[in-house]
Amino acid sequence: MHNFRDLDVWTKAMKLCKTFYRVSADFPKDELFGLTSQARRSLYSIPSNIAEGAGRDTSNQFSHFLNIALGSSFEFETQLLIAYDLGFLKDNDFNLIYSEIKYIQNMLAKLKQKINTQTF
Template sequence: MHNFKELIIWKEAMELAKAVYQASSLFPLNEKYGLTSQINRSAVSVPSNIAEGAGRGSDKEFNQFLNIALGSAFELETQLLLAHAFGFITEERLKELLGPLRKIQRMID
């Protein structure tokens, strides 16, 4: 069992989730139950699965939850690319979010 609060990857995923929430708060109101909600859920899923896996009793289970977190990270990347394509976030903001996200993906992989 790992103390998730001490894991660098968890801390970075938490910071990314906060940044994603800030960015998505500027999306159009009609996206509240669409892309905004989906992006926020994906962003929260990454650190949540890292924490859940860390609380499991074996490294095998921890790795399983890291793989789930990785899937959520790729889902989030896709949604951020869509948000940019729809004009909800700028190219600059996209790069600011994708940098840390890709670092997290590499840390898990």
């Protein structure tokens, strides 16, 4: 088992959740149960799956949950692009969130590679 709170990628994902929750509060109210909800769910799935995987017994199990977190990150990226294309996000908010999700994706891929090649 690993302590998920010690993982930088978990910390960054948690921070991004808070940022997106604040920004998405300004989305149209008729999107509350549509795009807003779906984007939030895919985003908080990232740190949730990192934490769940870290609590598993083997590196293979941890790697599996990192795969799920990575998939959720791409799902969120798509929803972020849709929200931006629909004009729900200001340029500066979009640029900040987009750069953060790309960074988190990179961190997840590197962590997955690391646990697949060695024990830490």
